[in-house]
Amino acid sequence: MSDLLSQIDKTRLPRHIAIIMDGNGRWAKEQGQDRLFGHFHGVESVRNIVEGCAELGVEYLTLYAFSTENWDRPEYEVVGLMELLVSTIRGEVESLHKNNIRLHVIGDMNMLPDYARKELEEALAYTQNNTGLNLVMALSYSGRWELLNAVKSIAHKVKKGELAVEDIDQDTLQQHLVTSGLPDPELMIRTSGEYRISNFLLYQLAYAELYFTQVRWPDFRKQHLYEAIIDYQGRERRFGKTGEQMKELSH
Ligand code: IPE
Ligand code: IPE
Ligand code: MG
Numbered sequence: 390m391s392d393l394l395s396q397i398d399k400t401r402l403p404r405h406i407a408i409i410m411d412g413n414g415r416w417a418k419e420q421g422q423d424r425l426f427g428h429f430h431g432v433e434s435v436r437n438i439v440e441g442c443a444e445l446g447v448e449y450l451t452l453y454a455f456s457t458e459n460w461d462r463p464e465y466e467v468v469g470l471m472e473l474l475v476s477t478i479r480g481e482v483e484s485l486h487k488n489n490i491r492l493h494v495i496g497d498m499n500m501l502p503d504y505a506r507k508e509l510e511e512a513l514a515y516t517q518n519n520t521g522l523n524l525v526m527a528l529s530y531s532g533r534w535e536l537l538n539a540v541k542s543i544a545h546k547v548k549k550g551e552l553a554v555e556d557i558d559q560d561t562l563q564q565h566l567v568t569s570g571l572p573d574p575e576l577m578i579r580t581s582g583e584y585r586i587s588n589f590l591l592y593q594l595a596y597a598e599l600y601f602t603q604v605r606w607p608d609f610r611k612q613h614l615y616e617a618i619i620d621y622q623g624r625e626r627r628f629g630k631t632g633e634q635m636k637e638l639s640h
Contacts, residue, residue, distance in 0.1 A: 413578050491519040
């Protein structure tokens with residue numbers, strides 16, 4: 390593992406890593422256990438990866454924990470996930486704070502049960518002055534929900550005469566997303582062998598490098614994170630330009 394770590398170029402780290410934490414249910418089923426058992430073990434992976442990112446000096450880590458579509462899962466699973474969320478936040482907030490980590494939440498907070506929203510709001514306030522890793526939890530989040538809201542609030546401003554249609558540009562749109570103020574992720578990791586985005590950060594992932602691994606989320610550890618970063622560092626990001634142009638730019 391230390392060998393993998395030494396292969397990472399610390400001067401070329403992604404500033405922002407986003408992860409779709411997938412495969413908890415299958416991990417549990419493979420052991421003849423209930424899906425909630427998988428979610429429970431997924432928390433250990435969250436701890437490990439948050440620590441790994443903080444140690445490396447990654448500035449932003451966004452974790453997709455619950456999508457707007459996940460509300461349609463069986464009720465016992467939704468309730469179990471909400472309870473796990475609350476107990477995890479309660480148990481971890483002190484350690485986040487000690488490590489100078491600032492918590493953020495993106496998503497439709499109105500959908501969360503009151504007790505969960507309250508717990509989150511307290512944790513957000515408690516860590517708001519921290520200056521280390523920004524840990525962004527995507528909860529009750531989806532890219533389409535976010536874009537719809539952005540369009541609505543821009544339309545309201547136009548209607549009230551606060552904004553002219555001609556003045557709407559990419560910055561306007563970005564400012565109305567729930568991620569305003571956060572840089573776009575350079576690296577997006579999805580665990581558990583699914584090759585899709587599942588409504589995650591649809592706008593922000595435009596030029597992200599995508600990395601897929603078969604490893605199920607409850608088995609995902611720092612060494613897997615390092616593998617993803619090494620893979621990322623071996624790629625050429627061209628942003629629509631030619632490889633030759635990119636080489637000239639880097640000189
Ligand atoms: C990811 O694991 C966690 C959530 C979506 C809440 P899953 O629960 O999707 O696990 P699989 O994909 O069914 O194995
Ligand atoms: C995406 O995983 C959402 C989270 C990891 C929170 P899903 O398991 O819900 O996605 P699909 O249904 O396989 O696309
Ligand atoms: Mg899944």
